[in-house]
Amino acid sequence: MHYTDTIDDSRQYLRLALELIGKHGLPTDPLNYCIWYEYASGRNEHLNQSIDEHIKKNGSFSVDVLRQIYNQHVIGQAETVTHLVREELKKVFAEIIGTIKTTRQDFSESENKLESINDALVPDLPEADVEKIVHRIKQEINNLEVSSSSFREQLRQATHEIDQLKLKMARYRKAALKDPLTRVANRRGFEDTLKEAIGKTGGAGSPLCLIIADIDHFKKVNDTHGHLVGDNVLRMVAATIKDSIKGRDLVARIGGEEFAILLPDTPIDGAEKLAENMRLTFEAIDLKKKNSGESLGQVTLSFGVTMYRHGEPTEAFIQRADEALYQSKETGRNQVTRF
Template sequence: MRYPDSMARSAEYLRLALPLMTRQQTALHPISYAVWYEFVSGRNVPLVRALQERTRDGALLDEETTAALYREHVAEPVLDPRDARRVSEGLSRVLDNMASTAAQAGDQTARFDQSLLEWSRQLLDGRQAGEEQARQLQALMAGTREMRAAMATLQQRLDANQAEIASLREEVSQARSEALVDALTGLANRRAFEQQLARCLAGGEADQSHCLVLSDIDFFKRVNDSYGHSFGDQVLRTVAQSIKRLAGESRLAARVGGEEFALLLPATALPEAQALAEQLRSTIAASRIRRGESAQTLERVTLSLGVTQLARGESANEFFERADRALYASKRSGRNCVTVLAAKAA
């Protein structure tokens, strides 16, 4: 569900994207379409800015630039190649150290075994004098000490390697975690939202009552045009923190588009979801966001919100699209309001 858009909205994006695509020096292939689809949808703010920069003063995109934009801004997030290389090199170093230490311990064990074998032969022979036996016993004791030292070294190396493996595991975990977080707002990103939604619809959780709240900042383009992208980013962060604060620990707050946010409410009744959406709307409407350190009074920021509840047996797309329809009903009703759209009875 990378593009959870309704048929009508996706058709509108197609209508807007095609003229932009045909002006470029790039063939009309899926990669080019994905780039321009995300541009006209406005959901991918970094891509929007990068495209505006690359096409300034009438510049056109070629195949190489289009592919680079796709890799950087559209392709699904994966472990950074530098992180992957560092983890790979770290694991190789750990394994090499373990192999080397094990080999050293093996050599010590072989020498100790040879000493035991020699001592056993001499005992069975019975012809060695007591003095010779004492000499061999001292050699055996020396071998025992070497063996003990080798095993201690092995244990130290294993402890150190275990700590390094734990550190590498933490790096991988951190990288994966960062791949699920929206860098600008600190909320979960669209990928994390889709994963959590899939879990809600899987197994026994699908039989529970889940609600979804979609919200969109009203006239956000006007905010950017009037005050600049830096202030627009500040607005996004402020709204995101309000959503996160109201969501609490048990609910997922995510940024799923440019100025669009989602609030996934597990095991929540529809009236409770509506009340939470109304609380969020009134909180944002009552707030005032200053432009940096300026005391300048700015036009207030408002949200349009749509609320719905998961119906038994429906798909993630159906669930999301109904919340999206509720959101657009709020926009058509004059914005800064909450619309609830219940699922149709089976």
């Protein structure tokens, strides 16, 4: 297995994994940690599906079940989606080629039989023999129709399987661009979308704005109330930002408590207004613990806003938004700064 998780992501997955291990009353041994780290990261679709189905049917896990899941979905997991798809495509093509060979053989045999029938059509052929030959011809035509029908069905099935592989690849790609905790885009998803958005700005420079937001004093939330509460705060922030944007706009979690909001076709004044509206929304939220109703106090965000300058490097665009965010932090937090 090869992991490329950032330090922040790996810490997040660790917390989630330990939470799940404790929830199911399992020992924190390397096998369980590996299984639940994979589950928390969301990268292993088949493992997650297997665990979810087992929980739904049985609720608890035995050592044998966990070992089976580990062997099947961790050790036996292909390293890349490309490899998985390639192997499945090999099977599909093997079936198609086998059907082609069988169909070719059927046609060849029918060709030989029809030639022999043709040779039997000699002058002065008795009527009874003519009837036999007509019957044989009908039989061979029927055989050819069956072979052709089987071949068409095999091609239809192969097309269906290839379509399913395309859907599987799309799901893997989508999962790889999502943050497993907040279910918004991750940094890779943000960078891919940013690159595409910059490419669409064109020579005329249709506006493209970027907001970077950071939760104020988030460490205090974790230290005071624990990481599970901190995780819920992150989910709430992501969901609130997502509800505030529309269309082709994108929200991504790009760091521990840092979010990026990408706004294609949005002028700088509109981006600044959106950031201010979000700031006021968060300022008005009174967060409480679900189980006790205990107030968590006010959770505010600081914002940095900027607009893309045609032809500038991507790094400069992001850095300017970061600098604007830093200015908001330095001048008291819970503010919007536009650069």
